[in-house]
Amino acid sequence: MNCFQIIKSVLDEAYSQISGNEEEKDSFIKAKLDELIENYKRLLDGIQIDYSNPITRFAYIYKYVTSHANLVYTIIEDSDELNRIFDQEKVNVACIGGGPGSDFLGILKYLMRNEKTPKVKFQLCDREKTWAESWSDVDDKVDPKFTISTSYLPLDVTDPLDWRSHTKYFQSDIFTMIYFMSELSSLRDDANEYFSNLFSAVKSNALFLFIDNNNPEFYDWFDELAKEHGLEIMESRETDMIVPFDENKSDLGEYYDKFSYPKLRANVAYRIGRKI
Template identity: 35%
Template sequence: MTLFELVKLALDELYTEGKKEHGELLDDKIKEKISYLSDCYKELVNTKRQPVDYRDPATRFAYVLKYVATHGDYVVQALEELKIANKGTIFQSETARLTCIGGGPGSDVTGVIKYLSENKDEPLKKLTCYLLDGEQSWADTWTEIGDAISSDVAINVNFQPLDVTKPTSWASQKKFLRADLFTFIYFVSEVKSFDNSGVIGDFWEKIFTESDVGTNFLYVDNGHKEFNEFFDSFWRSRKDIQVLYEQDNQWTTPRYSEQSDHLGEYKSRFEQHPKMKSMITIRILKKIQ
């Protein structure tokens, strides 16, 4: 199953949800939200902007249609680099935990699922995924995705509400820290402009300090220097974090095997194509002590 096929499953569910809320006005609402997202992403460095509002199923449909499959493939490409860096496999046992910070939109979990489907030498038999996101509405989109795909790996997806700018939402949580792999996929660019009090730095400190030795961290974002330097500032000076792979600000496309034909119905209806080329930065890190 390609990433675009996985995305089609999510879009069908989101469209049904949107129909219940918007009825016959849904298609126009989705077109409106596609433009809304595009405008929002042009303002990500603006410290006076409002957070992107994903509560409306039309907004979530628009995001999944435009971005999730492509971003998911960037995750696959990064995981292949991690596999090379490990000189073997990413996972070391039959069970593992994945924590996706800001993972509500689904790029993280779909990318990891796709990687596992292509790398049968991974010893993994069961993967427990924690999607941590400030928007509760994403939960219904991805928590049942494991039941919808055929895989040699049992996928258990759990959603936990978390707002990185509000320490009360994460200070007492512990389970998500026991991950074998953390992913931060287009997360920093969504939250950096709201770090007025330095609280996000406290969040990174918690993750890097309380995570286990051997844990890997995967960062993928839009290539903007401001976001890259912000993320890098939290780990560069740490002696317990090693960089395994870096890619700075390169134009990247999904692999040729990922074709958007499976979204043909929705591409025609909304006269939109998924975003298929992006300037991205990748960091792959490992906790070594």
């Protein structure tokens, strides 16, 4: 399976969990797609998205995970620093807020396209436990020559009693934050202690990949943490990106006919950093 085929299989599972007949399900999903578009415009107003609902998860995976995974792939492909780390025999990746799957799917696409076969362990760190259901068996869906595994760490970055006892993932080689800090913007005061702890505690030479909306409210937060905790920013850009839709749209099956293209254009800020 390629990445879009994997996403299609996950969408099938999420679709089956939605109540109602086909017409009702499709109506719920279309309404949720419109709702998400509006809600993401209001993140700075304190809007919180509830991903425990299978309709929300389906809509998010279809419209946004397809797009964000391709952004991850494109940025890694263009980065010599990130390229080199996947020449190692083993790579550990911590996906902070990575429950939706964009992080590891983008990396997986990079590995597939470049025929790189390190042993990669993905730790998906996310508060929403139901995301684990989507990705727990992804290793069964890829060519066996790609040795990957996913594990889920339930983690609420706004609650020190929840996150403080988890430290093993600090030894990861790469930390990804894909459209996560924007969702926490209204909770910055509660989450800042977690990020300060993370940025200060990771091992030397660990890499960070940050991708988010091109808004200084979001990327300034990351930049401030990086400066305060000894993270060298090797690449920093704010730019428009066209999402490569090179996998055949037929890989999304009937959902493409029902719900049209996923998100194709993104105005993003991204950072690639190294812990000094």
